[in-house]
Amino acid sequence: MQQLGERVIEVSKTKIWIAVVGALVFVWLGYWLLQLDAAEIEQNRRLDSPVLVHGLGVVTMVFFGLCGVVGLCKLFSTKPGLVLNRDGLLLGAGGLVPWSEIEGFAVFAVNRQRSLVVRLSDPQKYVESGGAIKRVFNRMNYKLVGSPIALASNALAISFDELHALCIAYHQQYLEHAR
Template sequence: MNHDLNVEDEKRIALSKSKLRLLFVGAVLFVAMGIWMVQLDVADIEAHSRYNNPVMMHGIGVVAILFFGLCAVFGARKLLDNRPGLILNSTGLLDNSSAVAAGFVPWSEVVGFSIFEVQNQKTLVVRVREPGRYIAAGGMFKRILNRMNYKLCGSPVVISANSLKLGFDELLKISQTYLHRYGDK
């Protein structure tokens, strides 16, 4: 997909395979824990003074299997993906950093950046002029996650440095530099 890329002033940020491997292994471990929880005997669960509700324990196990199973699938897909996680150039940014990556976002659409932080994990929020356009992009699962991002962060376009070969502060600095240089002229 060519977006009149200006390769003379282009920053390509690779996906961090080591970070993705850790995320994948963590997801697989949580799936294993979910399977263990689902297989627990009802009598064993009820015998404990704490966490003695079998329906709750089995329900948590099923949710863990489904959620972390999806995380493992998407993690495996990203591990096999050889494209850069993020490209910034004179025309915009091309996000390929996650399962709900926004794709190409032209600088003319970007209003600015903000930071969303949960438990010391920072995420770059790309504030866009027409959030509805990005919420509607992709399949049903991606649309649901984009809508959740919008409600939680104020934008459907969010980029985490967790899957990229750089830290959050560097991601923010590079993004602001490119927006200042090429945004809304």
């Protein structure tokens, strides 16, 4: 079997730009909700609470504003999105996950959006890694998909099927080396 060399998967700038533009649209929508007059809101039977509508506007602006900022940071970052090599998976923001700690992979799908779940021998080690915000997201991932690490190809310059095949091939080849 031919040895697989290091594979660097870059972040897709096009996909990130699309996400940033989408985030800006939602920030504008949140701003529009904030600008609605209370009397106008109360006249509409579906949205009769100005507090609810304005609160939704604030939440929308904050959440998608943060998404836009993260997207812009990724656009100007020189870090690769993912690196696969003989040592393991080098995550763009999460450090190295050695092959010896990876038990396998599973696919998690929601509305035709797939993520590659990295099944770990000691998930708690990764749930509690990183800063406070990172740990919150790790816990959320763990509760949702059973692992703190789930790889989506949304922001990567690779298709999901390619990502899945590469991870399995590298894992199979280097698992024995890692033990």
